Amino acid sequence: MIKTVTDVWRKRAVLRHFIAFQLTTNYRTKSFGFVWALLDPLLFMGVYFIVFGKVLGHRPLYFMLHIYIGVTAFRFLSTSLAGSAQVLKGQAGIIREIAFPKAVLPASIVATRLFDFVGAWLGAIVIGCIFGIVPTVHWLWIPFFVAFQALFVLGLSLTVAYVGVFFADIANFIDVGMRLWFYLSPVLYMLSEARDKIAGNRLAECWYAINPMTAVMQTYEYAVFKGHPWVEGYMTVLPAKGFALQSLLTGLGALLLGLLVFSRAEKQVSKYV
Amino acid sequence: MSSPAPHSPAASAPPLVAPAIALDDVWLKFEVRYYRQRLTLRGAALSALSAALRPHRQRKAREFWALRGLTLSVPEGEILGVVGPNGAGKSTLLRVIAGIYAADRGEVRTRGTVATLLSLGAGFDLRRPGRENIRKNATLLGLSRRDIEDRLGAIIDMAGLGDFIDAPVATYSSGMRARLGFSIAIHADPDVLLIDEAIGAGDEKFRSRVGSIFDQLSHDRKTVVFATHNIGVLRAPCTRALWLDHGQVKLDGPPAEVAEAYLAASRAAS
Numbered sequence: 001m002i003k004t005v006t007d008v009w010r011k012r013a014v015l016r017h018f019i020a021f022q023l024t025t026n027y028r029t030k031s032f033g034f035v036w037a038l039l040d041p042l043l044f045m046g047v048y049f050i051v052f053g054k055v056l057g058h059r060p061l062y063f064m065l066h067i068y069i070g071v072t073a074f075r076f077l078s079t080s081l082a083g084s085a086q087v088l089k090g091q092a093g094i095i096r097e098i099a100f101p102k103a104v105l106p107a108s109i110v111a112t113r114l115f116d117f118v119g120a121w122l123g124a125i126v127i128g129c130i131f132g133i134v135p136t137v138h139w140l141w142i143p144f145f146v147a148f149q150a151l152f153v154l155g156l157s158l159t160v161a162y163v164g165v166f167f168a169d170i171a172n173f174i175d176v177g178m179r180l181w182f183y184l185s186p187v188l189y190m191l192s193e194a195r196d197k198i199a200g201n202r203l204a205e206c207w208y209a210i211n212p213m214t215a216v217m218q219t220y221e222y223a224v225f226k227g228h229p230w231v232e233g234y235m236t237v238l239p240a241k242g243f244a245l246q247s248l249l250t251g252l253g254a255l256l257l258g259l260l261v262f263s264r265a266e267k268q269v270s271k272y273v
Numbered sequence: 274m275s276s277p278a279p280h281s282p283a284a285s286a287p288p289l290v291a292p293a294i295a296l297d298d299v300w301l302k303f304e305v306r307y308y309r310q311r312l313t314l315r316g317a318a319l320s321a322l323s324a325a326l327r328p329h330r331q332r333k334a335r336e337f338w339a340l341r342g343l344t345l346s347v348p349e350g351e352i353l354g355v356v357g358p359n360g361a362g363k364s365t366l367l368r369v370i371a372g373i374y375a376a377d378r379g380e381v382r383t384r385g386t387v388a389t390l391l392s393l394g395a396g397f398d399l400r401r402p403g404r405e406n407i408r409k410n411a412t413l414l415g416l417s418r419r420d421i422e423d424r425l426g427a428i429i430d431m432a433g434l435g436d437f438i439d440a441p442v443a444t445y446s447s448g449m450r451a452r453l454g455f456s457i458a459i460h461a462d463p464d465v466l467l468i469d470e471a472i473g474a475g476d477e478k479f480r481s482r483v484g485s486i487f488d489q490l491s492h493d494r495k496t497v498v499f500a501t502h503n504i505g506v507l508r509a510p511c512t513r514a515l516w517l518d519h520g521q522v523k524l525d526g527p528p529a530e531v532a533e534a535y536l537a538a539s540r541a542a543s
Contacts, residue, residue, distance in 0.1 A: 017412045097396030098389055098413045099372040267375035270368070271303055 004263040007101035014100055018108035022083075023115065037116040038123045041071045052188045060234060062131040065124065069220050070187025072120035074213070076113050077153050078178040083109040084157035085164035085171045092273035102269055103262050106161040110154045117146065128224065136227040141240070145219040148247040152212055155254030162265040165272055185213040190221075192236040212250040218243040291384055293465055293496035294347040294370055299379035301340040301369055301520075339365040341520040342379070349384075349464075350494040352487050352510055354501060354528060356535050357517035363500035366517065367391060367467045370498065385464025388414050392469065395454030399443035403434060406442055407457055414461040424460045432456040451475050459486060466490065468499035484510045 008015060045068040053059035053067075084106040088095065091105055121142065125135055163170050184207065186194055191214060198204035208214050222240035225231050339362045347353055355363050368374045369381055371389045397406045407428055411421045429438050432453040437445065445453070452475055458466060475483065487510040490497055514531035516524040524531050 013412055013417065017409060021409070093392070093394060093398075094396035094409075094413065096368070096373065097391050097394075098410065099387070100413050270373045 001259045001263045004101065004103050004259050004266060008103050008107060011101050011104060015104040015108055015111075018104055019111045019115075022108055022112040034119070037119050041068060041075055041120055042123070044071050048188055062133055062231060063235075065127050065131055065133055065224065066190075066221065066235075067188060068120075068127055069124060069224060070182075070185070070217055072117060072124070073149065073216060073220060074178070074182050074185075074187065075120070076117040076149070077156075077213070078174070078182075079116075080110045080113045080153045080157045081160050081174050081178070082171060083113070084161040085174055088161055088165050088269055088273050089168070095270050095273050102266055103158065106157045106262075107154065110150065110157050113153075114146075114150055121146070124224070133224060133228055133231065138223050138226040141223040141244075142220070145216070145223060145244065145247065148219070148244070148251045149216045151251030152216070152247070152254045155251070155256065155258035158255075158258030158262040162261050162269070165265070165269050181211075181213065185211060186217050186221075190235060191218060191238065212247065212254070215243040215246040215250065219247050290349070291382075292346045293349045293351070293384050294345070294498065295380075295382045296343050296345040296370070297380045297382075299340055299343045299369060299376045299381060300338060301365060301374060302377050303337045303339055304335050305337050339520050340369065340376075343520070343522060345515070345522070345525075347496055347498065347513075349496055350491050350512075351496055352491050352512045353496075353498045354511040354514045354531075355498065355517055356501060356514065356531065357523070358539075361517040362520040363517055364391065364469050365520075367469050367498060367500060370465070371467050383465055386415060386461070387465045387467065388458040388461040388463035390454045390458040390466075390468045393447055393450055393454075394442075395450065395457070397442045397450065397454070400441055402440060403432075403438040403442055403445070403453055404429075407438075407453070410454075410457045411461060414458070414463070416461055428453075428456045428460045431459070448475050448479065452479055455483065464495055466495065466497045468497070470500055470502070 045064055048067050048071070049059070049064050053063055087105045087109055088102060095102065128135060160170060160174070186208075191208065194208060195205075198208070218238055219240050221235075222237055222243070225235055225237050226240075231237075343362075343366065355366065357363050365374065367389070368391065369376055370383060371387055371391070372381070372383070373389075373391075395406075395410060398409070401409075404425070407425060408421055411424075411428075412418075416424070432438075432449070432455075434445075434449060434453060437449065442450065442453075455468070455475075458468070487497055491512065511528040514524075514526065514528040515522060516531050516535050524534055
C-alpha cells in the first residue's frame with residue numbers, strides 16, 4: 001500500500017503529464033473551454049434557485065451562494081468518480097504497452113477536477129461580493145476544508161477506478177447515485193432545516209450524521225457564512241469543529257480504503273483492461 | 274535457474290555478473306470470461322446451479338495459463354529472438370519481463386532500465402499529433418522533460434516522419450507508427466529493450482537499419498528481446514533464439530538451429 005504511494009511519487013513526472021493531458025483535452029475541445037468550469041455550475045445554480053428558492057420555497061438571494069458551493073463541491077466529486085470509472089479502460093493501450101504505476105491515472109483525474117474546483121471558488125468570491133457575502137477571515141479555512149474533501153474524493157476515485165475495470169456498468173450507477181446523494185445532502189436546503197423535518201426518523205438521522213458530504217458542506221457553509229450577522233438571522237451556521245474533524249477522518253478513511261483496493265489492483269488491471 | 278547458453282557472447286564474462294533478465298519458474302494465468310451466445314432464463318438457472326454444485330470445476334475452466342513454468346536467463350549484450358505459433362505466450366513473456374503483468378508464480382528480475390515497444394500503435398493516442406505522443410511515451414519510459422526536449426529532434430529524424438510529426442497519429446501508416454515507436458524506445462536509452470513484432474511493419478530499409486542498431490546495442494552490452502513470426506529476422510541480428518510453445522520453452526539455442534527446427538515442425542504440422 002505504501003508502495004503504491006511511493007511508486008506514484010517516483011513517477012510524478014508521469015502524473016504531471018497526465019494532468020496536463022486531461023486539462024488540455026477538457027478545455028481545448030470546446031469553444032468556451034475553461035469558461036465551462038465556471039459557467040456550468042453558475043447555470044445550475046440559477047436553475048436550482050428558481051425551482052427550490054422561488055417556485056417551491058422562498059429563499060433570500062444570497063442563498064444562491066450556498067447552492068453554488070454545494071453544486072461545485074458535488075461536481076468535484078461526481079466528475080472525479082465518473083472520470084475514474086473509465087480512465088483505466090480508456091488508457092488500456094498505454095497500460096498494455098509500458099509499465100507504470102496505474103494509480104497516477106485516477107489521481108490525475110482528481111487533480112484536474114480539483115483544479116476546476118479551485119477555479120470555482122474564485123467564482124464564489126465574485127458571487128459572494130455581488131450578494132453581500134464579502135469574504136471574511138473565516139474564508140482562510142477553505143483551503144483546508146477543500147483538502148479534506150480532496151482526500152475523500154481521491155480515496156473514492158481509486159476504488160471506483162478499480163471497480164470500473166471489472167464492472168463497466170458502474171458508470172450508470174454513479175450517475176444515478178450521485179443525483180440521489182446530492183439531494184440527500186444539505187445543498188438545496190440547510191442541515192438545520194433537514195434536522196427539523198426528520199426528527200424522530202432514526203434512519204434519516206443516521207444518514208445525515210454519517211454522510212461525508214454533510215460534513216463537507218457544513219465546513220464550507222461555516223467558512224463562507226460565518227461572521228455575517230445579518231445572514232445568521234435567516235441561516236443557522238453550525239459550529240464547524242466537529243464537521244471539520246469528521247471531514248478529515250472520513251477523508252483519510254476513504255483514502256486508506258482506496259489505496260488498499262488499488263494496491264491489490266495494480267498488478268491485475270493490466271491483464272483485464 | 275538455467276545457466277547462460279554456451280554460445281552467448283556473455284558466456285566469456287565473469288560468471289558472477291547477474292544476468293540482465295532472469296525468470297525463475299514463472300507461471301501466469303488469465304481468467305477468461307466466456308460470453309454466452311444466447312442468454313436464456315433456463316440457461317442462466319442451469320449454469321448457476323452447476324456452478325453452485327461444482328464451484329471448483331467451474332473455476333478451473335475459466336483459467337488459462339499463458340506461461341507454464343518458464344525459466345530463462347539472458348545475459349547482458351544478448352539479442353534474443355523469440356518464435357512460436359500464435360498463442361504460444363510470446364507477448365505475455367515480454368509483458369512479464371517488462372513488469373506490465375505480474376507473474377502469478379515464480380520470480381522475474383531485470384537489471385537496469387527497460388523500454389518496450391509491444392504493439393504497432395505503441396499505445397499512441399491517435400487523435401493527438403506525433404510530437405505530443407513522443408512526449409507522452411518518453412515520459413512513461415522514464416525520460417525527464419529536459420532529456421525529451423533534447424532528444425526530440427533525433428527521435429523525429431530517426432522515425433523519418435518530416436512534417437507529419439505535427440499531424441494526428443491516426444493519419445500515419447502502420448510503418449510510420451512502427452518507426453516512431455521504435456525511435457522513441459531507442460532514444461529512451463534502455464538497458465533492456467523489449468519489442469513485439471512491431472518491426473515487421475517497417476519496410477526493408479527500416480529493417481536493415483534496425484539490424485545495425487541491434488548490433489550497436491549488443492556491442493554496448495544492452496539486451497534486446499524481440500518476438501517474431503518472421504524466421505528470416507531471427508537469423509540475421511540474433512545472438513540466441515527461443516522457441517516457445519504453449520507457454521513453455523521448446524528449444525533454446527543458436528538462432529540458425531532454432532529456426533531450422535521451428536520451420537521443420539511448422540512444415541510437418543501443415
